[in-house]
Amino acid sequence: MGDAVGAILLASVTLYAVLGGADFGGGLWDLLAGTTARGRAPRDLIDESITPVWEANHVWLVFDLVIFWTAFPRAFASVMTALALPIWLAVGGIVLRGTGFAFRKEITRVSLQRVAGAAFAFSSLVTPFFMGTVVGAIATGAVPADASHASLAAWTSPTALLSGFVFVAACGYLAAVYLVVEAGRRGDRSMRAYFTRRAQGAAVVAGALSLAALFEVQNSDPAFFNRLTGRALPLVVLAGVCGLADLALLTAGRTKGVRAVAALGVAAVIWGWGVAQYPVLLPRTAVTLTNAGATQATFVALVVVAIAAVILVVPSFALLYTLQGRHLLGGGEQGTPPAAGPRRSTGLPSAAHAEPPPPNHRPGSASRGVALGLVAIAAIARRRSPR
């Protein structure tokens, strides 16, 4: 049962990464969009793509935390103690990101808009970085079994810092790929080209950083490297293939399926990490998925919660993304009925009714992530059940 809950945790971490991560990436491109005049078009596109969905995507983080502390309380307490500083910094980033984003929308004075926008954009950069250092610190075994004090060395190792940068690059990559498709759907050629260039750049940077991290792990933690290139090799290869495939598709100007491939690549990295360290929860300690503090009843309750999430939450997400994909979620109270949108030149009224939902939009990646998680849970459960 511990294994099943571990898979559920990894599945919801994956969903947070491919959905919430893209929202952080949007903030990153907002940060890099340049001066007010030049950055208007990309910022508007980012804003419209993130607005209705970021809160729902953000809930995955809360869900991850709850599963973590409920299923593996000992490990949770240790991580929260040993890595308190980067976690606090990430929390600060989350607060500034959310409030900055929400406030910017309502403010009309440009100078204040800039302040709120800067808070949103800058914290979109630092939050994934510190989250990455936390994951890097856990993966390198820098968290002891029963930590009683915070450790600076734990998350400032080269691997942990590299992992922070990989997170930032991956967020930027996901966001740029999603925005390419979004711009394409709106018929905005210049924005499509704009984000294609950025998606390619981010793909190269994320790939290079991942390779650097891999080499660093080879030196600093050969055992982990062997598992990454051993039983986790198919996933590592899959991640690389997805990255290259996306690069090729974007270069060829094809957008069909790029989002799903990008999300799959990121998911493969996360599952590669999970498979490489299975069944150990905190590497270099004896803390595993089964002995980190929870009882069987708790595991069963969490599996029930996860099933309820699949039944209730997944269709709701599908509805949200479908409505967003059809441009039925607009500017809210101040928004306009689609027919009257003055700045939109593409035939939106028809988009609301006639246009079928594009086959590979975000529900695709979401349901793929969930499906991936479920398959893994089923596989592990089947392997465990004969006992």
Add this chain to the structure above:
Amino acid sequence: MHANGMVLLAAAQGSTQDVPARAQMATTLGFHIILACFGIALPSIVLLAEFIGLRRGNQTAMLLARRWSQVMGVLVAVGAVTGTVLSFEMGLLWPGLMRQYGSVLGVPFGVEGLFFFLEAIFAGIYLWGWRRLPGWAHWWSGVPIAVSGIFGAISVIAVNAWMNTPGGFTERNGRITSVDVWQVFFPRSAIYEMPHMVLAAYMVAGFAVASVYAVGILRGRRDRYHYTGFALGFVPAAILTPFQIFVGDTAARAIAHDQPVKFAAMEYVTQTSRQVPEWLAGVYVNGHIYAGIKIPYLDSLLVGFGPGTKVTGWDSVPPADRPPVVWLIHLSFDVMVGLGSLLLLVGLWAAWTWWRRRRWPRPLLFWLLGAVSGLAAIVAMECGWVVTEEGRQPWVVYGLQTTAQAATTNGGVLTSLSIVIVVYGVIGAATIAILLMLSRRWRRDDRDDDPVPYGPPSALADRPASQVKP
């Protein structure tokens, strides 16, 4: 970097971080709980307005619903992030609690996660679907927000109720060996804590909405728009107030049994005895109660409906197991009860006038009370949290784990506390400033909307389109 120094300092201090950690938890929870109230109850009020707007073609109610949902958008966003802070703080400030009981109290949090999902997803649809989704479809997209708000609140309160009356698990050699999920979700105190908080949320949101329009009415804006806005907030809140007082009264009686020391602190019961007097106000210092009004026998009467009822005093436990600041608990309790009663009277006043004359009361006093009712509801709700949280001290899990055992062994909580106070101060001020700004913008819009005497009527209908991004 002084981090190494901080680490050494932390090791020397041990778990003496519990006082700053409590202060930080109080700050962040006290801030978030106001937003949580709006998150739980405001959707219902907005839906009520939209329902009236759709059903009766009431354009004023419709306009209010649209504007309130913009307010809701701001409050939900700030509430989502401040709620996330609390989730992290469970581990960052209270690793001892999570290490020991995370697998027990995590179960209701997991259920809460589901409702939080539904709330956030449908908030995305409802808030941004205005004017794009057809009328009733849009209304129905808001219903899951209201429903999951209530159930999400119930799930979180289940955790707090469990901390007050823990049960549903067995602990052997300091380890949890089995968990009864049902009992964890519905501990003894759940039956009164859950409705008490949900009703409090509705009172806070309702009276707060009413106050905004009462202020407008006091400033002379006596129009249909303001009276409708006032009524949509005031009526539900005033109707729920008597129920809240009944639940609160039941809760107090139950606490006398479930957590006698907390009750003793609430009512200044120094010794276990019969014929216990009730103290109204008063500050307890070193065995004396200053400036209090003593009503003989009343406490015994309230607890057991007879002057001979025995009430457990705080002398039943050693001094180390008593809450540290009893006067704060007692005064908070009195303020909560006092403000609740005041709100009941305001509601009764309105009901009486409506019954006799079919209109709102005219005296200035009523509208002044209406204008402060939102603040009063918020203060009463915060006082209630002070009572339940301070009254449980020194325990974090009543009778099982002390707050000091639960607190982080890391140093630097004073630093994070200072940063939290500054950041939350800025966020709170910015939130209020933005709501005031929205209100000014709408007032300007309304002035511009005044029908142009000889203008074409269709000019009105086109106006919003030109205002996508001002």
